[in-house]
Amino acid sequence: MSVTDLEPYTTEDGREIGSVVMEMKNITLRFGGVVAIKDISFDIRQGEIRAIIGPNGAGKSSMLNVISGFYTPSEGQVWYQGQPRPTMKPFEIARQGVARTFQNIALFEGMSTLDNIMTGRLTHMKSSIFSQGLWWGKAQREEAEHREVVEKVIDFLEIQNIRKTPVGRLPYGLKKRVELARALAAEPQILLLDEPMAGMNVEEKEDMSRFILDVNDEFGTTIALIEHDMGVVMDLSDRVVVMDYGKKIGDGTPDEVRNNQDVIDAYLGVAN
Amino acid sequence: MEFLKKLFVDPFVEMVSYPDFLMQVLWEGLVSGVLYSLIALGFVLIFRSSRIFNFAQGIMVVFAALTLVGFHAMGIPAWVSVVFTLGVMALLAITIERVVLRPLVGQPDIILFMATIGITLFLIGGGELIFGGETKRMITSDLGIPTGSVDFEPFGGLLILQHLDITSVAAAVVLVTSLLIFLNKTRMGRAIRALGDDHQAALSVGISLRTVWVLVWFIAGVIALMTGIFWGARAGVSFALEVIAYKALPVLMLGGLESITGAIVGGLAIGLLEKLFEIYWGQPLLGGGTETWFAFVLALIVLLFRPQGLFGEKIIERV
Amino acid sequence: MFYNTAGQFKTSYTKDQSLFPVKQDAILLGVVLLCAWIIFPMTASEFTFKTMLMPVLCYSLAALGLNVLTGFAGQLSLGTAAFMGVGAFACYKLITIFPEMNIIVAILLSGVFSSAVGVAFGLPSLRIKGFYLAIATLAAQFFLVWLFEKWHWLSNHNPSGAIEVPNIDMFGITVAGPHAAPVTQYYLILAIVTLITIVTINLTRGNQGRIWKATRDMDIAAELIGINLLKSKLTAFAVSSYIVGVAGACFVFLNLGAAEPNFFDIPLSFKILFIAIIGGLGSVMGNFMGAILIVALPVVIKFLPDAMGLEVNPATVEHLNIMTIGALIIFFLIIEPHGLARLWQLIREKLIIWPFPH
Structure with a gap:
């Protein structure tokens, strides 16, 4: 089966992969004279796990930042749900259903785990500031309703016992999990994971992989992730984009990518 | 129409x-x-x-000046008093490093900033307790600072330059030059700059944080003493001088918190512009007294267009 | 033992999110409220009302306002006093222009004006951050106090620029001005403070509170998860300046009776800032603890030498007072950077498991 087909299909393990939901068209990103991303195009399909890999400094994080709207591409465009996405603020993009985690954990250290995950719901919360001030009617109901959604996420990621712990006190692995919980609580259309496995030991990596697969499987969430660890990525993802020096050098199923000469060269080095 | 004329035409006519x-x-x-x-x-x-936003810098000016005057009032010769005052400033630097900074290492910036407000209050209270609250005269002539003036007659008018002002500008130039030489040419000076660029890296190559801190606070004390002498000579020595401390803040906004060039250029720019504004716009149109806020509003407007200040580098935000 | 939370179960999210999930907290607050509403008014002298109880409440309210901005939303402000001034002057103009207006309504409305001015000075906060913003708020401080002095319309053309509160009646009782009874004024302030405190607690524990804290803790991440930073910061400026303005109006109209423009100068701003810091940034109750400390301190410093039979002149007391506040700030920052509120929380945590610490 070829991955360039745009028809929906079902994977071997029975997941539905739909049509293209987001497409990068000839993205170039420059900082002054430095070119971080050079003319890259690829797409993300509904329900798949899409990985972006590449050696250090390949421009993976910059790519993710373009997708989440933190950087505006110098050239090219991001298409989302069949429409070119106009230049907008990151918070507006988040409201369109794009949630993400961060390479260097970006939790709100002054809040409890529960409150951190509740912030994931804020794009769905609508009560006015006056109603909240009185803690009456809509505001109170809303708080309880969203708490229910958050509790489901908490159950799903098995972090019930740290619900009311300030996140500052949590160990690294748990912090990563809380961050995932916060992104999940937003019930995103596309979930972006920035090196979800960075700095973890084997056991934690296995846990995280399981959660990623479960999220994709149970909620059908489209996931785009950046990862260093080739092994993990190949096992997890449906399709992989490989970047090197800001350019795309490979795109396809894990098997295709594994056998791509350019990719092998980039990772192992070329004798010349 | 009349107002616009007053705003945009009259001041310049006046100047010419x-x-x-x-x-x-x-x-x-x-x-x-x-x-x-x-x-x-x-x-x-x-x-x-x-990385400490030292709110106490202005109060150190007053404190240094008061100490100097205080020593002299005890019958100690002027230049010996200066040496003693430098001693007190060194002691202050050591104490601050030991009592305030060391226990607070690694706290968030805002906490350290608050601590310097604490130091400010402590110095105000302590200074008034020891020296009393009334305004004192700076011992200008005892220090050998000339007090007369030079008169010029440009364009058939009159321009009066106080000797005191000329001296203070000259002394400032000397102080800044020697400071720049110190920072660029000596080992210790380079250590200070290294610490500013990267704390951890500086520590790992064997620069002692404590020594550097004591040293910079002492240098700040020396600068404070000099500012105190010259400002005190013009306006008398009392805690009312602390208003000039606030003036340094918009200078920092304008010049950037880390730029030495910025501090110098920003200071001169603000000094010139606020005077011009007060004389040609503030007094005729707004009832005067604009010097209290002009610098702040100016800095605010500049920052709206250049958030990194005039001399700061553009910040690329990362996640 | 007294703070045992075992056996207190919650069966719904609404209950778990109630104001005091732990029963003992509610009881403790009840005791405090009882003191404030009944015991103090019955026992306090006129002097105590005027110089201690009412200032504590007004300072607490102002610090609460500042805390919304600095403690919750993370935007450092050094211009609090100026916004108190806006509230006080706005209230003065309101009752001059509409003499029939109820004083409570006037005070609550005057906050709207300070809120608007606060938002105007908060606009740069999206581009200017951290210390630069703090200095920018000083622009508000210096500019507004200058304006109070120069714009004589504000003080009804009083040559000194001062405002003097006339006698104001409400339902036949004099509540403001030279003839008002302190106990009536105390109750009015207490009512306003209680109301605003409850609303603030609600705001800070709900969605808006999370938005502010997210902005404070990590603004970049906050924006990427969907927070409109400008809106978040401006609501913080609006709510904060509203509370601060009401505090200023209360202070002048119900406690002091008169104020000159330079009353709202920078020392008052710092005083409020200390209360917020010593009480604890990001806490509501801490403001009250901080205010009590700041008001009580000069009394203690004055009282101690008296008790030991030493003669100390008032100026010395004032200087010692400033010095002690300075030292206390440093002391508290070293001992517990998060203030009295955190200290209380630590004690509470210990109490919950007392007497079995494991």
Whole structure:
């Protein structure tokens, strides 16, 4: 089966992969004279796990930042749900259903785990500031309703016992999990994971992989992730984009990518 | 229409018609500017080497001046008093490092900033307790600072330059030059700059944080003493002087918290502009007294268009 | 033992999110409220009302306002006093222009004006951050106090620029001005403070509170998860300046009776800032603890030498007072950077498991 087909299909393990939901068209990103991303195009399909890999400094994080709207591409465009996405603020993009985690954990250290995950719901919360001030009617109901959604996420990621712990006190692995919980609580259309496995030991990596697969499987969430660890990525993802020096050098199923000469060269080095 | 004329035409007509007066205004603005630059400089040094937004810098000016006058009042010769005062400033630097900074290492910036407000209050209370609250005369002539004036007659008008002001500008130039030489040519100076660029890296190559801190606070104290002498000579020595400390803040906004050039240029610019504004716009149109806020509003407007200040580098945000 | 939370179960999210999930907290607050509403008014002298109880409440309210901005939303402000001034002057103009207006309504409305001015000075906060913003708020401080002095319309053309509160009646009782009874004024302030405190607690524990805290803790991440930073910061400026303005109006109209423009100068701003810091940034109750400390301190410093039979002149007391506040700030920052509120929380945590610490 070829991955360039745009028809929906079902994977071997029975997941539905739909049509293209987001497409990068000839993205170039420059900082002054430095070119971080050079003319890259690829797409993300509904329900798949899409990985972006590449050696250090390949421009993976910059790519993710373009997708989440933190950087505006110098050239090219991001298409989302069949429409070119106009230049907008990151918070507006988040409201369109794009949630993400961060390479260097970006939790709100002054809040409890529960409150951190509740912030994931804020794009769905609508009560006015006056109603909240009185803690009456809509505001109170809303708080309880969203708490229910958050509790489901908490159950799903098995972090019930740290619900009311300030996140500052949590160990690294748990912090990563809380961050995932916060992104999940937003019930995103596309979930972006920035090196979800960075700095973890084997056991934690296995846990995280399981959660990623479960999220994709149970909620059908489209996931785009950046990862260093080739092994993990190949096992997890449906399709992989490989970047090197800001350019795309490979795109396809894990098997295709594994056998791509350019990719092998980039990772192992070329004798010349 | 009438108002617009007053706003955009009259001041300039005034400037051109009385160029000697304009020069006088500019000169006085420049002298204030030099002193603002000095305070801002002490501030930048501390910020660069320790990330501390030292609110106490202005109070140190007053405290140094009061100490100097206090020693002299005890019958100690003027220059010996200066040496003693330097001793007190060194002691202050050591105490602050030991009692305040060391226990607070690694706390968030805002906490350290608050701590310097604590130091400010402590010095105000302590200073008034020891020296009393009334205004004192700076021992200008005892220090051998000339007090007369030079008169020029440009364009048939009159321009009066106080010897005191000329001396303070000259002394400031000497102080800044020697400071720059110290920072660029000596081992210790380079250590200070290294610490400003990267704390951890500086520590790992064997630069002692504590020594550097004591040193920069002492240098800030020396700058404070000098500013105190010259400002005190013009306005008398009392805690009312602390208003000039606030003036250093918009200078920092304008010049950037870390830029030595910024402190100097920003200080001069603010000194000049606020004087011009007060004389030609503030007094005729707004009832005067605009010097309290002009610098702040100016800095605010500049920052709206250049958030990194005039001399700061553009920040690329990362996640 | 007294703070045992075992056996207190919650069966719904609404209950778990109630104001005091732990019963003992509610009881403790009840005791405090009882003191404030009944015991103090019955026992306090006129002097105590005027110089201690009412200032504590007004300072607490102002610090609460500042805390919304600095403690919750993370935007450092050094211009609090100026916004108190806006509230006080706005209230003065309101009752001059509409003499029939109820004083409570006037005070609550005057906050709207300070809120608007606060938002105007908060606009740069999206581009200017951290210390630069703090200095920018000083622009508000210096500019507004200058304006109070120069714009004589504000003080009804009083040459000194001062405002003097006339006698104001409400339902036949004099509540403001030289003839008002302190106990009536105390109750009015207490009512306003209680109301605003409850609303603030609600705001800070709900969605808006999370938005502010997210902005404070990590603004970049906050924006990427969907927070409109400008809106978040501006609501913080609006709510904060509203509370601060009401505090200023209360202070002048119900406690001091008169104020000159330079009353709202920078020392008052710092005083409020200390209360917020010593009480604890990001806490509501801490403001009250901080205010009590700041008001009580000069009394203690004055009282101690008296008790030991030493003669100390008032100026010395004032200087010692400033010095002690300075030292206390440093002391508290070293001992517990998060203030009295955190200290209380630590004690509470210990109490919950007392007497079995494991």
